[in-house]
Amino acid sequence: MAVRLSVFLLQLGLAVNGPARTGAAKMKVVEEPNAFGLNNPFLPQASRLQPKRDPSPLTGPAHLFRLSGKCFSLVESTYKYEFCPFHNVTQHEQTFRWNAYSGVLGIWHEWEITNNTFRGMWMRDGDSCRARSRQSKVELTCGKNNRLAHVSEPSTCVYALTFETPLVCHPHSLLVYPTLPEALQQRWDQVEQDLADELITAQGYEKLLRELFEDAGYLKAPRENEPTQQEGATRGLETETLENCNKARSALSEEIERLTSLLSLHGIPHERPTDVTSEQLQGDPGLRDNTL
Template sequence: MEGWLGLLLLLVHNAAAAKMKIVEEPNSFGLNNPFLSHTNKLQPRTTPSPPSGPSHLFRLAGKCFSLVESTYKYEFCPFHNITQHEQTYRWNAYSGILGIWQEWEIENNTFTGMWMREGDACGAKNRQTKVLLVCGSSNKLEAVSEPSTCVYSMTFKTPLVCHPHSLLVYPTLNERLRRRWDEIEQSLSDELITEQGYRKLLREIFQEANYLKSTESKSEEKENQKGSKRFETLEQCSVANNELSEELKRLKSILDKNGISYKNASDKTVDHLVPSNPNAARAEERFHLRGDTGDRDDH
């Protein structure tokens, strides 16, 4: 009897054991786990700007180019974003956004780089990346570096920029904006605007063409307004007054040079301008429309 009881207990134990199942938590294996949706982890702070700049580069939109360097995989999607993925088996491997397409960097009438901004948070600021476009036999993400903390630099090779004029700004503008550019060039040549004013007017053209974002310049203007016309001492006020007087003399000499006479309501202000000959009408109109839009950079 005891033998049968022992056998019965053994069968019950084996039956219970057969029903038990040990479930292991799936290992994420970092970003190499095909069962995880990594793109859902990325939360962009803003939407990309519309494609802008040289139209022949628009064919890059919708494509992505990758580069594996050390333990990281970088993906550059022109006119969209840049991402970084850590290629390890750690459960919490990093995957993030290094920047979202925002604007061009422009120097000397040339598109010198694509700025991807508003990436993932990095302390008190956001990650950002400048992409340099260089001539190459094929489209290829060539190199990645981090010149300063959370500010990255990428080199992208493409045959689309091999022509010496492929990155010039002026030809990409519409006819109206090209005329405006011609006008401010002439105004600078005639000394009707300063170098600072010239750069400001050019930036307005680039903003209207959607090559540059206007939010940054507006914030800069607010900061300049906050810091302007405030003097802590009488000496500072006197120095500023002398500088304004010298600037007034300079403007008067420009009027004389262009054949424009002036009448003073007082010794300190110019009331209005009166052309002394018909040939000066255009110069007078240019002065009224543009004026002196910036501080002179003589030192």
């Protein structure tokens, strides 16, 4: 009985594994990843994000510093957003696509200040988006709990977040003046006095306050490659010179001649447009520098 059982097991082994072959090649096992690149959803999210720089230092109301080191998330549609105060804002696509997006929507940069009040936190220098970087503005509003309440994208690559917290429910919780050191408070007092005495204009007042907030670390000085709105408008005005207008007129005249010749070649009736004389392109005197 034992002999028959041994024979049966031997036959079963041969049937499953086949006869042993001398020098048989080993099977090559190819392990292919189920996702590629930095956006592999099976990798820890922290290892997939590559911020361009470190966050700015902690500034602003000291009672908000307790939020530093914490993160608050919100899932909307197929995306999970994470807001880490004084650190960054990130977005993670909640799918198993091989190229699911995970990226930085902004790194803590500066405050937005209006009327002696911290209005929002700007997160800039996020992942590249077309010809610029993604950025986010976080509005702080009163709420019973710390939570990320809403996320939207009002314009391409610019995000708007609403963060609720009981830390800003007091009417004076976001005032700028009380957070300043005494020296800067005295400097602000002098600016206010100069404005009241009409020693400076409203524009000069705003400029001096901005410099004060920059010295406090609440605002960052504009970068050389990021002109302010006023500078951008001035540059745009400078391009509207008489020389540029004449160049545009010359190019337009050449195009008219080409199209006129083409119509004549095919026998298509047409009327020649009235020529624009140089006197009509003398330019707006308001664009010239008439100072002596």
